[in-house]
Amino acid sequence: MKARETISALLLLAGLLTGAQARAEDPQGKHGWDITVEANTDFPLSVGGRLGVESPWRLRLSTSLGYMPAAYVGLVNDVGVGLDAYGRNEADLIESSLKNSLVWRTHVGWRPFARAGLYVEAGYGLVALGGEVSAEDVLASLLGIEPPGDAEALTREYRVRSVLHMLDVEVGWRWGLGAGWTARTALGAAFTLDSNTRVEPQFQPSQPLLVTAFSRLAEGQLDRTFERYVHLPVLSFSIGYAF
Template identity: 40%
Template structure:
């Protein structure tokens, strides 16, 4: 019986000793590992690179264009593009406007002639707050289109009578539109390549139209023709800023370079 008690006492005396050894080993390991753990926590996460992305795409019914976007490590974006407005795109704008009786078919035909093949320049800024989500706002300039129309056609759009009655004397008509673009989209990444889709709107903020009557060599008649042209220009500018506002659907393909 004594032997058993002695054995039990010996076991109990060894158990706390083993616990102290384990505790001491754990403390030693923590002391040795602490500098490396602290350094790992202090190490900043690798920053995302600056990115440059040339792309080609379309914004219906605004343009077919090519451009580029530069993006900061924080998702802030700045981009620009240059393109042109195809005739069918102007036709889409006119179909919507005439469908809602914003203006008649004669006005639609004139706007189609004036705006088709216009140069379109877009400068935009935006933000990619999360994954592929993008939010952009930009200024869009549409210019350098134009057509030639006769007094007989243009007299429909103004109360100013054509000088000497309607005739087939041509007038050069051109318009410049200043638009606000707003877009929300998503970028699908395929390695360095990507496909960007977005929906938004384009709103005409200001328009400037010139109706150039040319020179006939008769001062009185030229003055009357210029007054007639100003009446047509005022009508078109009011039409643009009142009714040429459209939803926009965009699709673009690009390649991203890390800088």
């Protein structure tokens, strides 16, 4: 009888200790709402800032805003041309239409393991408000389109602007550096789903119908170029502070 009571007491004590240990360990795997502000680069898309929010259930939401440096576009084009992915004409079109664009990306994701920094995200990317003015003869040569016949063709210019709608995917890791500071790196990809290009004459055309037709042809050619070639691997680095 005494032996049975002793065993019961030991089992009860073990249960209490196990429960206490579980309660002590449980908070280590949980946290409240986590808000992080980061200085961020998504190479070769943008340099800028990023705001991230993580819930107590490790669901994530992030948004970033930056610009696309001309050097990023140029480096990607050099690699693409070197690998024969596309020609120099396509590279020049991509660079002249996208450099210095505004880049906005918004993702949702999940960090599956409570005690690890691994996370996965997917979302939407917008590239807009970039581009530059191009001379008509240069634009026609790059596109392989005949410009409207006019003696002033050598001096006429067009503003080229493109808006890209992209699908983003990303796998990354976040580290806590102490005192609220964080670091993050990720590998992902951005795929162009749709392109909307505007080619606008920067002059008063004497043959408006021909100039309009030339502009529409140029827009279609540029959109096909972006939708075919602008699918990029993306490497991200961030330093941030968590509140």
